[in-house]
Amino acid sequence: MNLKLLLADDDAMVRAGLRAVLNSEHDLEVIGEAADGSDAVALAAELSPDVVVMDIRMPTMDGLAATEQIVSGGDAAPRVLVLTTFELDEYVFEALRVGASGFLLKRASPEDLVEAVRVIASGDSLLFPPVMRRLVAEYTAAGEQADRLRSNIEFLTDRERQVLRLVARGKSNREIADELFIGHETAKSHVGSVLTKLGVHGRTQAVIAAYESGFVRTGEG
Amino acid sequence: MRAFFAPWVSARMYAQLAYLALAFPLGLAYFVFLVTGILVGVGLVVVGVGVPILLGMLLSWRALGGFERLLQRRLLDVEIDEPLTPIRGEGSLWHRTKLLLTDAVTWRTLLWLLVRFPAGIFVFVVLVTFLATSGALIGLGVGAILDLDFAEWAEVFDENHFLDSIDERFALPAGLLLLAVQPHIVRGLAWIHVVVGTALLGPSSSAREQALQARTTVLEERTKLAHELHDAVGHTVTLMTVQAGAGRKVFDSDPDFARGTLETIEVSGRRALAELDHILGLLREGEGGGSAPPAGLDRLPDLVREVGDAGLVATLEVTGERRPLSQGLDNSAYRIVQEALTNVLKHASAAPTTIRIDYQTDALVIDVTDEGRSTDLAPADRAGQGLIGIRERAAVFGADVDLGPRPEGGYGVRVRFPDR
Structure with missing residues (x-):
C-alpha cells in the first residue's frame, strides 16, 4: 500500500521539486498540495494523508498552527514532517512540541527526504535521534507543564519507564526489544501504552515530555 | 634612601620634565603669535585683508592644538583623541570654516594656547626656584664639610644673605630633601597639564557620544542588511537546491521535468546574484569614507x-x-x-x-x-x-x-x- 502524502509550502517551485522527488519512489504518492497553513488543515481533513510535509513559515496560517490543528485529530491523524529553510531554531522545536513527528532542512538530499518520510510514517523510531535530542534538550524549559507531565509519568509501570528512557535515547522499537530481551511486538505495545498514558501524539512528543517533566535530564543517557 | 631618589632615574620623569621645560618658551611664543596675529587681523577687518588673516590664525591655532596633543601624547603618555572636526575635510572652504567656528574644540584650544603662557611662567618659576635652592643648599652643606669658603660668591649670588641665615649642619639634608621632592613636584605639574589639556584639547563628551551613536546606527544598519541578505539569498538558494535534487532524482524517469528544474535553477541563480549585488551595493554605500566620489x-x-x-x-x-x-x-x-x-x-x-x-x-x-x-x-x-x-x-x-x-x-x- 502506498503512503499518501500532502505537501504544504508557499513556494510552488519548492512544492514541484518535493513532489517530483517523492513521486519518483514507487511506494510514495503525493495526493495534494497546499500553499498555506489553512489549506493544509482543510486538505489534511479531506484527504487523510499518512504524512504531511510542512513548511514552517507560510502566509495566513503558519506551519506551527497548522501542525497543531492537524495532529489534534487523535491517533488517526496524519503525522507531520516539518521543513525548515535555515538552522534548527526554536520554531522547529515549537513545531515538535505542538505535535510534529520530525523535521528536515529543506536543503537535505532527496534520499534523506524519502527516508525521513518513511521513518515518520512508520513511527517505529525517532528521526535523526542525536540531532533531535540535542534540539529538545536545548529548548526544553521545565515550565508549567512539568507537574502535569510528572503525574502522568507516575502512572507508568517500571517496565514502561525503562521503555520511555530508551525512547528518549533514540532507540527504535527493535532496539528496545533487544535491550530488554522482549519480543518486538511486546516492545511496540509498551511504547504504545507509554504514549497513551502520557497523552502524547508520538514518540517525538514523548521525548519532549520526558525532558520537560524532568524524568530525563539534559545530558543524560 | 634609594626609594627616595628612584624617581630621578625614571625616563618618564625626564619626559615630564622636558614637557615642563618647554612650557615657558612655547607659552611665550603662542602668546606673542596669537595676540599679534588676532589683533592685526581684527584691526584690518575693515580693509578686508583682516578676514583671510583671521582665517589663517584660526587654522594655525587648530594646527597648534594638534601639535599640543602630540606633545601630550609623546611626553606625558596620555590618551587624547583627535577632535571630530578635522582641519582638513570635504566641502567648500566656507563650509569647513563654519564647522570649525561652531566646534567648541576650536575655542577651547585657543583658551589652552593662551593659558600656556601664564602657566609656563608659573612652571618656570617653581622649577628654577626648587632646583636653585636645592643646589645652593647642597653646595653649602658640601662646602661646610670640605671647609670651603663661599663668602665671595655669596656676595654676588646671595645678596639677601639667605644662605647665611641657615645653619650649615642642616644645609645638606635640606638640599637632598628638596632634590628628592622635586620629581613629585614635576609629576604634580604634569598631572595638572594632563587634566586641563585633555579637557580643553580633546573632543567633548557629547561629541564623543554622538560619534558612538552614529557608529552604532551604522552597525545596526549592517546587521539588518546581513539578515536581509541571508533571508533573500538563503531562500533562493534553498529553492535551487530542492530543484536540483529533484532534477537529479527524476533525470531518467521524467526528463521534461528535469529540464524544467534546470531553467528554474538558472533564473533563481540570476535572482540571487542580483540580490547580492544590490545588498553589496548598499553595504559599500554605508562604508562611506572612500576616496572615490x-x-x-x-x-x-x-x-x-x-x-x-x-x-x-x-x-x-x-x-x-x-x-x-x-x-x-x-x-x-x-x-x-x-x-x-x-x-x-x-x-x-x-x-x-x-x-x-x-x-x-x-x-x-x-x-x-x-x-x-x-x-x-x-x-x-x-x-x-x-x-x-x-x-x-x-x-x-x-x-x-x-x-x-x-x-x-x-x-x-x-x-x-x-x-x-
Whole structure:
C-alpha cells in the first residue's frame, strides 16, 4: 500500500521539486498540495494523508498552527514532517512540541527526504535521534507543564519507564526489544501504552515530555 | 634612601620634565603669535585683508592644538583623541570654516594656547626656584664639610644673605630633601597639564557620544542588511537546491521535468546574484569614507556591462544636451537606474530593457522600461524594496515618479527631476 502524502509550502517551485522527488519512489504518492497553513488543515481533513510535509513559515496560517490543528485529530491523524529553510531554531522545536513527528532542512538530499518520510510514517523510531535530542534538550524549559507531565509519568509501570528512557535515547522499537530481551511486538505495545498514558501524539512528543517533566535530564543517557 | 631618589632615574620623569621645560618658551611664543596675529587681523577687518588673516590664525591655532596633543601624547603618555572636526575635510572652504567656528574644540584650544603662557611662567618659576635652592643648599652643606669658603660668591649670588641665615649642619639634608621632592613636584605639574589639556584639547563628551551613536546606527544598519541578505539569498538558494535534487532524482524517469528544474535553477541563480549585488551595493554605500566620489550617470555604461554579465540586455540612450549635475542628484539618478535594473533582473526574467536619459531644458528625465510580460506579474511582486527606494530618492529632489506596467507591454520606471 502506498503512503499518501500532502505537501504544504508557499513556494510552488519548492512544492514541484518535493513532489517530483517523492513521486519518483514507487511506494510514495503525493495526493495534494497546499500553499498555506489553512489549506493544509482543510486538505489534511479531506484527504487523510499518512504524512504531511510542512513548511514552517507560510502566509495566513503558519506551519506551527497548522501542525497543531492537524495532529489534534487523535491517533488517526496524519503525522507531520516539518521543513525548515535555515538552522534548527526554536520554531522547529515549537513545531515538535505542538505535535510534529520530525523535521528536515529543506536543503537535505532527496534520499534523506524519502527516508525521513518513511521513518515518520512508520513511527517505529525517532528521526535523526542525536540531532533531535540535542534540539529538545536545548529548548526544553521545565515550565508549567512539568507537574502535569510528572503525574502522568507516575502512572507508568517500571517496565514502561525503562521503555520511555530508551525512547528518549533514540532507540527504535527493535532496539528496545533487544535491550530488554522482549519480543518486538511486546516492545511496540509498551511504547504504545507509554504514549497513551502520557497523552502524547508520538514518540517525538514523548521525548519532549520526558525532558520537560524532568524524568530525563539534559545530558543524560 | 634609594626609594627616595628612584624617581630621578625614571625616563618618564625626564619626559615630564622636558614637557615642563618647554612650557615657558612655547607659552611665550603662542602668546606673542596669537595676540599679534588676532589683533592685526581684527584691526584690518575693515580693509578686508583682516578676514583671510583671521582665517589663517584660526587654522594655525587648530594646527597648534594638534601639535599640543602630540606633545601630550609623546611626553606625558596620555590618551587624547583627535577632535571630530578635522582641519582638513570635504566641502567648500566656507563650509569647513563654519564647522570649525561652531566646534567648541576650536575655542577651547585657543583658551589652552593662551593659558600656556601664564602657566609656563608659573612652571618656570617653581622649577628654577626648587632646583636653585636645592643646589645652593647642597653646595653649602658640601662646602661646610670640605671647609670651603663661599663668602665671595655669596656676595654676588646671595645678596639677601639667605644662605647665611641657615645653619650649615642642616644645609645638606635640606638640599637632598628638596632634590628628592622635586620629581613629585614635576609629576604634580604634569598631572595638572594632563587634566586641563585633555579637557580643553580633546573632543567633548557629547561629541564623543554622538560619534558612538552614529557608529552604532551604522552597525545596526549592517546587521539588518546581513539578515536581509541571508533571508533573500538563503531562500533562493534553498529553492535551487530542492530543484536540483529533484532534477537529479527524476533525470531518467521524467526528463521534461528535469529540464524544467534546470531553467528554474538558472533564473533563481540570476535572482540571487542580483540580490547580492544590490545588498553589496548598499553595504559599500554605508562604508562611506572612500576616496572615490559616489557613482553618477557617467558610470551607466559600466552598469549596463555589469547587468549584461548577469544576463540582462540593456540599451542606453542619452538625448538632449548633457550638463553637469549636482553630486547628490547625479548619484540619486544613477541609483534609481540601478534599482530599476535590479528589479528587471528579479521580476521580469531579465527581459531586454531600455534606459533613456533625457536632458531637457527644464528637467532631467530618466526612463527604464523592460519588455517583460507584465501581465503575469502581480503588482505586489513589483512593489518591492527597490521601488520604495526609488520613490524615496526621487522625493528628496521633488521629482515626479511614474511606476507601472506600460500600455505597449513591459514595465516602466520614469522619474522626472525638475531643474531648480
